[in-house]
Amino acid sequence: MRIDYERLEPNAVKAILGLKEFVRTTGLDESLIGLIEIRSSQINGCAYCLDMHTQDATAMGEKEQRIFCISAWRDAPFFSDREKVALEFTEAVTRISENGVDDDLYNRVRTHFNEREFIGLVMAINTINCWNRISISCGLTAGMYKRSP
Numbered sequence: 001m002r003i004d005y006e007r008l009e010p011n012a013v014k015a016i017l018g019l020k021e022f023v024r025t026t027g028l029d030e031s032l033i034g035l036i037e038i039r040s041s042q043i044n045g046c047a048y049c050l051d052m053h054t055q056d057a058t059a060m061g062e063k064e065q066r067i068f069c070i071s072a073w074r075d076a077p078f079f080s081d082r083e084k085v086a087l088e089f090t091e092a093v094t095r096i097s098e099n100g101v102d103d104d105l106y107n108r109v110r111t112h113f114n115e116r117e118f119i120g121l122v123m124a125i126n127t128i129n130c131w132n133r134i135s136i137s138c139g140l141t142a143g144m145y146k147r148s149p
Contacts, residue, residue: 002139016134019127026120031062032086035079036121037128038070039087040094046132048140053128055147082112086121093125 006013023033034057041049054067069076073087089109092101113121 002137005134005138016127016130019123019130023120023124023127026116026123027114028117028120028124030060031057032083033124034060034062035066035070035083035087036090036124038067039073039090040125040128041132042071043091043094044129044132044136046135047142048135048144049128049132051142052145052147055145059147085109085112089121090125093122094129 024030034053037053038050038057041053057067058064063078066076066078069078070087073079073084079087085105085108089101089105092099092105109121110118
């Protein structure tokens, strides 16, 4: 690891953890949040976060088949329409500088998520993108995460 950001600036970590806690109050399933965390981490190439969130998803009972196929969710029959639109939105927000979020996608997301859940989605996606950028910048790598029992 390049720098121990958690030891040096625990309040910064606390602030980001606060966003994660907020997301949990918005009515989103933990399973869906896990899918979002994995998909964003795949896009951003964050091995540390992929390692962490796949371990956590498996421990929460997520099927390995779904975890293995998240990057190909469009062609996988075992994601619900709600999950698919959330994953599409995750991709758009994670890559927001490329195409933004068009009205069609926004409207499809809103058919599956109420206003509070929509804010939860936005915050969940932004939270994992923040963690990915911290982890990559500070040199965290796969294998460093140890899941608590």
